[in-house]
Structures are given as C-alpha cells and as structure tokens.
Amino acid sequence: MTSYDLIIRNGNIVSADSVQLGDIAIKDGKIQEVAYGRKIDGDALKEINAEGLHVFPGLIDSHVHFNEPGRAEWEGLETGSKSLAAGGATTFFDMPLNSTPPTINAENLALKKALADQKAVVNPRFWGGLVPENIKDLKGLHDNGVIGFKAFMSPSGIADFNHSDDETIFKGMKEIASFGSILAVHAESTVICEQLAEEKISQGKTSARDYVESRPIISEIEAVRRIISYSEATGCKLHVVHASSRKVVKIIEEAKQRGVNVTVETCPHYLALTVKDLEEKGGLAKCAPPLRDEDEVEELWAALANGEIDVIGSDHSPAPASMKTITDNFFEGWGGISGAQSTLNILLTEGYYKRNLPLEKIVKLTAENPAKRFGLSTKGKIATGYDADLAIVDLNESFTLHNEDLYYRHKHSPYVGMTFKGKVKNTLVNGEVVFENGKIIVDKVQ
Ligand SMILES: NC(=O)NC(NC(N)=O)C(=O)[O-]
Ligand SMILES: [Zn+2]
Ligand SMILES: [Zn+2]
Known part of the structure; x- marks a missing residue:
C-alpha cells in the first residue's frame, strides 16, 4: 500500500x-x-x-461577486471558481449581492450553497448581507455559517441590495457583535458621492476624471471614520473592503493602535491601474471606489510593504461587455472589475519583481491573514494537518x-x-x- x-x-x-x-x-x-x-x-x-x-498556500479570495443564483449570465459559480483555480486561488468568499435573491437570509444562503456544491471547483464560503430590512435575519445567517456580513454605506448599484443608513449600520453592528461575528463595509459617503455626482452631471461633466472626482478619497475617509466610531461604540469587529488609498489605510492604522478590532483590504486594481487606465480602457476599469493617480498607487505599495494592509481581495465584480462599454458618460456603465484570475500575477509582477515585495508578504496577504481573520483554522498555511x-x-x-x-x-x-x-x-x-x-x-x- x-x-x-x-x-x-x-x-x-x-x-x-x-x-x-x-x-x-x-x-x-x-x-x-x-x-x-x-x-x-x-x-x-x-x-x-x-x-x-x-x-504557495492557495490564495483565499475574500471578496468576489459570482452572481449566482439569479444573475448567472453575468458570471456564475462554475466560471468564477474556474478562473480562481487558474490563478492559484483555492477558496473564495462570495459577496451577498449581485445574485438574486441576495444572501440576506438563511433561506437564500441555502440556495447559493446548494449551487456552489454542484458547481464550484474551489472551496466556497459566503458573506451574508446587512441591509435595512434584515436585522432579524442576521443570526440565522450566522448560525448557517456565513463568514461575516457585508454592508454598503452608499448605494450598491443593485436594486435588491439596499445600502444601509447610519441607523441600520449601528443596529446591525450591535446585533453582529452579540454573536461575535464581523462586519465588512463598502465605505464611501453617500452624501459626498451623490452631491458631487449631481453637480458634475448637471454641468455635463462626465469624463473619466469627473467620475473619479465625484468619489474622492475624502469620501472614503469620512465613511471609514464614522464606521470606526460605530465599531468602538458597539464592539463589533470591522473589515473595510477595497481601500483605494493609503490615506484611508492610515485612518484604520490609527484605530488599530487604539485597540479597535479592524482590518483592511485593498485590491489588485488599486495596485496595478490608475485613472489613466480608466481613461484609456474605459468601462473595463470602472469601479467604486474609483482608480486613483500614480502617486496614490505607489503609496499603497508602500503601505503593503509596511504591513499596514491585512488582506488582498480581488473584488471580482463582473458584468457583460455591453454593461462595460462607456462612450462618453463615465457615470453610466457597470462599476466593477473582472480580475479574480490575475491577483497572484499582479502581486508577483508588480510587487515581487517590480517593487521587491517579498514572497512571504504575498502569502500573508493572500492566505495566512484572511484565514486567521475569518476563522478558517485549517487553511492559509503549508503545514502538517x-x-x-x-x-x-x-x-x-x-x-x-x-x-x-x-x-x-x-x-x-x-x-x-x-x-x-x-x-x-x-x-x-x-x-x-x-x-x-x-x-x-x-x-x-x-
Ligand atoms: N455591486 C457591486 O458588485 N459592487 C462592487 N463594485 C465595485 N467595487 O466597483 C463593490 O464591491 O462595491
Ligand atoms: Zn464595494
Ligand atoms: Zn465588491
């Protein structure tokens, strides 16, 4: 034998x-x-x-939108998970939105789980959603094994996933804290983004640069400051997704130093692409928060090297080409980047080779840290057992x-x-x- x-x-x-x-x-x-x-x-x-x-330990991609059930024509668990496998990722955490129904109660979670069991070629895990309508359903989602909860502080772009006002966030965090889970947030300020967008559009200013200026870094900072205060008030663990700038990361760093239980993710696109790419590639490079300028990109690499960022997630948020075609109005077209297959490639090429980011750090950001933060006790390391x-x-x-x-x-x-x-x-x-x-x-x- x-x-x-x-x-x-x-x-x-x-x-x-x-x-x-x-x-x-x-x-x-x-x-x-x-x-x-x-x-x-x-x-x-x-x-x-x-x-x-x-x-390498297989990558744990803690931020993907695979859109199934209900919107599989945008991606799907099979194609999404195969793209991860081709890129060296072995586990994904699927976000609660862009599928229909969204993962906002245990029943909807069961639908998604059953499909993933049939179709995924890598290990599936799921985020639950926090929306204004479902505080009562959070415990049921937790009992059925979600990684944690995801809320939007600004409109999500998806009609059946409402963003959370401050009341919802605060109530939700108290509830999530009561059973020791974690809240992940899309942190942009609704007030700042909506008013700036309105201004731009009413003046006919709809270029790539206008879109970027309508979602400034200060909008992320404002939302992150607010949610950190809520975390301090409720004791709810917090994870800020897709920080686009080191200035955002700094706010989180300061909170960590005060003892707040908060972590931060950035994404490959904020490390590999700039506003220039948005101008050149159009809708393919549109996301929210938007891409930033080159100096911000370099600062983000410095933050990575310095251990200020906990996790890299792809935020793979795909859509059909027709929704990614932008001719002149950058406020139109789907905000979300297709990138799950390329995370390791970007970290190796742009990080290890171009900026001397050690391989060990790549392992920390893509495997060990997400496993630890989100309680995957048998993953994220190459070790016995x-x-x-x-x-x-x-x-x-x-x-x-x-x-x-x-x-x-x-x-x-x-x-x-x-x-x-x-x-x-x-x-x-x-x-x-x-x-x-x-x-x-x-x-x-x-
Ligand atoms: N509805 C989405 O998939 N949104 C996503 N879109 C991005 N990042 O552009 C996200 O994570 O916010
Ligand atoms: Zn988001
Ligand atoms: Zn996302």
Whole structure:
C-alpha cells in the first residue's frame, strides 16, 4: 500500500516567514508532512516534481461577486471558481449581492450553497448581507455559517441590495457583535458621492476624471471614520473592503493602535491601474471606489510593504461587455472589475519583481491573514494537518494575458494585454489537482 495520495518533491515552499526547499506529502485532502531540506520517505499514487518551482498556500479570495443564483449570465459559480483555480486561488468568499435573491437570509444562503456544491471547483464560503430590512435575519445567517456580513454605506448599484443608513449600520453592528461575528463595509459617503455626482452631471461633466472626482478619497475617509466610531461604540469587529488609498489605510492604522478590532483590504486594481487606465480602457476599469493617480498607487505599495494592509481581495465584480462599454458618460456603465484570475500575477509582477515585495508578504496577504481573520483554522498555511490547498508557480515564466486565457463567462478584463512574470502551473484543492498544464481538469470541488 502506498503511504500517501500525493507527494510534491523539491519545491521552494513559500510561507509567511520563509522560502525553503522541501517536500510535501498529502493524504485524504490534508497535508501529512512538510519536510524541509530532506526527502520524504514513502511512496504515493502521484508525484509532482516541483524542482525550480514555488509552492504557495492557495490564495483565499475574500471578496468576489459570482452572481449566482439569479444573475448567472453575468458570471456564475462554475466560471468564477474556474478562473480562481487558474490563478492559484483555492477558496473564495462570495459577496451577498449581485445574485438574486441576495444572501440576506438563511433561506437564500441555502440556495447559493446548494449551487456552489454542484458547481464550484474551489472551496466556497459566503458573506451574508446587512441591509435595512434584515436585522432579524442576521443570526440565522450566522448560525448557517456565513463568514461575516457585508454592508454598503452608499448605494450598491443593485436594486435588491439596499445600502444601509447610519441607523441600520449601528443596529446591525450591535446585533453582529452579540454573536461575535464581523462586519465588512463598502465605505464611501453617500452624501459626498451623490452631491458631487449631481453637480458634475448637471454641468455635463462626465469624463473619466469627473467620475473619479465625484468619489474622492475624502469620501472614503469620512465613511471609514464614522464606521470606526460605530465599531468602538458597539464592539463589533470591522473589515473595510477595497481601500483605494493609503490615506484611508492610515485612518484604520490609527484605530488599530487604539485597540479597535479592524482590518483592511485593498485590491489588485488599486495596485496595478490608475485613472489613466480608466481613461484609456474605459468601462473595463470602472469601479467604486474609483482608480486613483500614480502617486496614490505607489503609496499603497508602500503601505503593503509596511504591513499596514491585512488582506488582498480581488473584488471580482463582473458584468457583460455591453454593461462595460462607456462612450462618453463615465457615470453610466457597470462599476466593477473582472480580475479574480490575475491577483497572484499582479502581486508577483508588480510587487515581487517590480517593487521587491517579498514572497512571504504575498502569502500573508493572500492566505495566512484572511484565514486567521475569518476563522478558517485549517487553511492559509503549508503545514502538517492543514488542508492541501496549494498553488505551484513557475516564477520565471512570462506570459501576456489574452482574452481567451480567461475563464470568466465574459472574457474581458482591464489586465488583458499585460505581460506577467510568474505563471501558475498547478492548483490543488483539498489535495486534488484541479488545474494543470493550463487546463481545469475537474468538474467540481471534492
Ligand atoms: N455591486 C457591486 O458588485 N459592487 C462592487 N463594485 C465595485 N467595487 O466597483 C463593490 O464591491 O462595491
Ligand atoms: Zn464595494
Ligand atoms: Zn465588491
């Protein structure tokens, strides 16, 4: 009898504090042994020779919108999860909105879970929503295993997911704190964004730059300050998603220092793209908060290097091409970027290669930190007893991203045409190879 299901030999194993040569043995979906600097004895049903390659903990993408049920024509759990696997991600947290019905009660959560069980090729997890109508449903969502709750402080762009006024947020946070869960927020100020947009539009100012100026950094800062105060008043754990600027991160940093239980996410697009890209690529690069200028991008990289940011999530928020085509009015068209497949590519090319961001930091931001923050006790690390969720990467291989390389339902992305260094060769989910030689080789996660 063979000792293991799989042995990965001679890979450079990347953890949050080191990169070391070693072997990894896997059985029953779990990592059985990690041997640094020596060979694992015993045999296996399959061996992968990882000589010259790097083995990362699979990415945990804590922020995707896969739109199913109800809006699968925008993406779907199958295409969305396949794109993650192709990019080295092994777990996703699906946001409660852009699916219909949205995940705002236990019944709707059950619908989404059942579909993910049939279709996802990586591990699915779910956020519940906090909306003005569902305070009474939060506990039921929690009891059914949501990661936490997501609220919008400004309009979400989706009719069946209302944004939360301050009363809702405060009440919701008290409730969420009562069972020890966490609130994730889209933090932009409704007052600032709406009034500035109204002004611009009434003056016929609708360029990319006008759109960006209608959602300024101060609008994020104002909302973040307010929600931090609510967190301090209620004791509710807080996670600020998609911070677009280090100035926002600084506010969160100060709160952390006072002992507030708050973390912050940024996204690959704020690290790889600027307002210029929005001007050039149009709707493909439209999101909210919007892309910023180059100096902000560099500051965000500095914040990453300095450990001020906790998590990188893709905020993959796809839509059909027709909704991403903007001719002259940037206030029209879907706000959301298709990018889930490229997170690691961007961190390696723009981070590791261009700005000396250590591989260890990439592991922290994409695996170890999200696992810790959101209570995935068997994920995020390459260590004995952990789930065998892994990405094997050739750091020396370069490629240019083409539309046809994308697994998304709609094969467009602002990253198409970019040349990346570092290519995912294999992705393993629960010990099973799901992506190999450029192809997805399973139908669903085991
Ligand atoms: N309805 C959305 O998917 N919105 C998303 N859109 C972005 N980020 O542009 C988000 O996370 O706010
Ligand atoms: Zn958002
Ligand atoms: Zn989002």
